[in-house]
Amino acid sequence: MKILVVGGTGTIGKRIVEHFLKGNEVLIAGRTSKKYKVDIADSKSIKKLFKKTGKVDAIICAAGEAKWAPFDQLSEKDFHIGLRSKLMGQVNLVRIGRKYLKRNGSITLTTGVLADDPVYQTASAAMVNGAIHSFVQAVALELKKGIRVNVVSSGVVQDAYAKYESYFPGHPPIAMDKMMMGYVRSVQGRGTGQVIRIYS
Numbered sequence: 001m002k003i004l005v006v007g008g009t010g011t012i013g014k015r016i017v018e019h020f021l022k023g024n025e026v027l028i029a030g031r032t033s034k035k036y037k038v039d040i041a042d043s044k045s046i047k048k049l050f051k052k053t054g055k056v057d058a059i060i061c062a063a064g065e066a067k068w069a070p071f072d073q074l075s076e077k078d079f080h081i082g083l084r085s086k087l088m089g090q091v092n093l094v095r096i097g098r099k100y101l102k103r104n105g106s107i108t109l110t111t112g113v114l115a116d117d118p119v120y121q122t123a124s125a126a127m128v129n130g131a132i133h134s135f136v137q138a139v140a141l142e143l144k145k146g147i148r149v150n151v152v153s154s155g156v157v158q159d160a161y162a163k164y165e166s167y168f169p170g171h172p173p174i175a176m177d178k179m180m181m182g183y184v185r186s187v188q189g190r191g192t193g194q195v196i197r198i199y200s
């Protein structure tokens, strides 16, 4: 398969790339990528990316930002960071990317446990994750040519646990192999419109 991984240099993306490199062609995209440069917050940039990649079998996104801050310090502009990047960035990857998918191709988005179990300072990040879950379930009803779309929602992953542990009291770290199973299930399974939750 030819697989595009947006955010393929990140904590989660690196593991996705490492896994799918066995037996597949993997294209790694991100804002600092030389060959497949993209800022998902900008739909023009997404269009440019797909002109470069051509048709692919699978698109995986492990990228997207949202502002973390106490609710009374979150400005409207702060909310727009998550709306433009993590939410519309991933929506636009589906909107634009589906035209570059081969028949029976798949798109896998990434959210996280905040959608179901938010912690302090995540009014924006949790909101965006929840919106993506609803989007995936709805858009799956309309995609053609056998194209599937799913989202992987994991808890704090082991490789990022030291950084985030204090924000997630009592949340268990998710082993990287376990997290990976979500992406494998989405790309290689037959399911669509699924929110693949990996929380323990």
Ligand SMILES: NC(=O)c1ccc[n+]([C@@H]2O[C@H](COP(=O)([O-])OP(=O)(O)OC[C@H]3O[C@@H](n4cnc5c(N)ncnc54)[C@H](OP(=O)(O)O)[C@@H]3O)[C@@H](O)[C@H]2O)c1
Pocket: 006, 007, 008, 009, 010, 011, 012, 013, 029, 030, 031, 032, 033, 038, 039, 040, 041, 062, 063, 064, 065, 085, 086, 089, 110, 111, 112, 113, 153, 154, 155, 156, 157, 158, 160, 161, 164
């Ligand atoms: N870490 C966790 O425990 C965890 C758990 C569940 C869900 N998540 C979610 O999973 C996603 C990835 O998390 P992570 O921890 O792997 O993050 P990370 O280590 O910061 O990596 C982010 C990756 O995305 C790329 N990226 C960031 N913004 C981008 C943009 N606007 N356009 C294109 N590429 C962009 C980065 O590359 P460039 O800098 O080159 O753009 C990098 O490759 C995030 O949405 C996060 O909320 C994380």
